[in-house]
Amino acid sequence: MPVDRLLPTEEARDLVKLTQEIADRVLAPKVDEHEKTATYPDGVFATLGEAGLLSLPYPEEWGGGGQGYEVYLQVLEELAARWATVAVAVSVHGLACHPLFAFGTEEQKQRWLPDMLGGSTIGAYSLSEPQAGSDAAALTCKAVPTGDDYVISGEKAWITHGGMADFYNLFARTGEGSKGVSCFLVPGDTEGLSFGAPEDKMGLHAVPTTAAYYDKARISGDRRIGTEGQGLQIAFSALDSGRLGIAAVAVGLAQAALDAAVEYAHERTTFGRKIIDHQGLGFLLADMAAAVDSARATYLDAARRRDVGVTYSRQASVAKLVATDAAMKVTTDAVQVFGGYGYTRDFPVERYMREAKITQIFEGTNQIQRLVISRSLAR
Known part of the structure; x- marks a missing residue:
């Protein structure tokens, strides 16, 4: 039954109606097949991006939808009611855009944020490790400064969209203790970055969840978001x-x-x-x-x-x-x-x-x- 939603503006009501129409037309007919066969929904995220549904809670000046979280979350709910896997991936993408938006420099935001919010790229969040899930301060993946770059070595776990995303918010150790973690924006095609086989999960089959392996992967120093040691605050x-x-x-x-x-x-x-x-x-x-x-x-x-x-x-x-x-x-x-x-x-x-x-x-x-x-x- 349709949810009797209390939305703050006519624009928000139109947005939720658009979401319902797209979800019924694009998501609902595909969900059963893709979840049963664990096949990736090619084109679905591009369609959502073109409709502006991947960037709703971010300002219009950066390519976002300029909507409050009150509206954005109700859009997510509508997506989830048709296809939870897709809704989770949309939520994770929004999460992956947050560090750059909230802690990046103006130059970094101008360089990367419009594509991230415009829907042409999909992001993932890379915080957990096999022995550091809830205890994020215990992570061991390292980023060692080398000249103007960082060289990254270690393993990350439980990455939604692992191996499929265009960029990863990586949290890696650059020092000791809880103040020794930093945040990096890692391109998905970075040399030395590889991914494990998709986890054989109870549900959410259509989008892979994987481990990531960094084998002396080198990224430019300008891809660090925030200051060294600010990573856990950002996370x-x-x-x-x-x-x-x-x-x-x-x-x-x-x-x-x-x-x-x-x-x-x-x-x-x-x-x-x-x-x-x-x-x-x-x-x-x-x-x-x-x-x-x-x-x-x-x-x-x-x-x-x-x-x-x-x-x-x-x-x-x-x-x-x-x-x-x-x-x-x-x-x-x-x-x-x-x-x-x-x-x-x-x-x-x-x-x-x-x-x-x-x-x-x-x-x-x-x-x-x-x-x-x-x-x-x-x-």
Whole structure:
């Protein structure tokens, strides 16, 4: 069912309507085939880029859409309701543009940002390592200054769009401790950069997630973003926004699962009645709807705080925690509504359930979100 959205302007309403039309025309007809065969959706991101949907929260002067996060996240939600894999990749691309926009010099932004925001290039975020996921300060991939360049050696892990992206925001060690990490904008075709085989994932099959290997890869020194040692500050500032993106994706998934369950409950009959008319099932659907609406409200609250320039770190963690837990619960309940059919691939709810699980893990596990929230309370 269409979501009754509260959008701030007529332009925003038109933008969400455009997103719905593109998602129904371009994404929905392809999702089942690509997810079942784990094939990359060639042309999809170019189409979204041409429509301006890859750069919405960035200023128009740099080629962005000039939209607030309140609008951008609702666009992400609409994409996710049709194809979560694509929505996650769009969110990651937005995340990958943040370091350059927020911490780059004017010269760096003029050189690279228009292409990144114009949709002609797709970006990826490269922070995690095999032994440094939630503990980002423990990363070991090194960038050694050599003349005017940096030589990079080491391994990164869990890269959405790994091997397919045009650029990577790399966080590598240039010194000791938490102040010894720096941020780099690495071209995807850098010599000495290679990628592992795509991970065999539970869900999100159409876009690869890989490891990256740097074997004395050399990049120009002007590709360092910010100052040496500023990397973790940059990484964490981007992650607040990234967590909101994942919250919106989770809500889109949950909404799709709820819609499928409600439709099925209207069609399926038992004991001479539609199953939605049985109180036990009707109450389950009511709880699912309440969870979706509540999760959407949490991400919108955080987005509005971000848009007016007030602190929103705790609210971003709350939104990510609430929305992704809700998505896991709602998609699981949707499978239950379908009964045995829900456990088959004849209906999409089993895919929604598999896809929802990862939202509780990436951009900081939900245990990490609880840590962020509790520390903010302690302060």
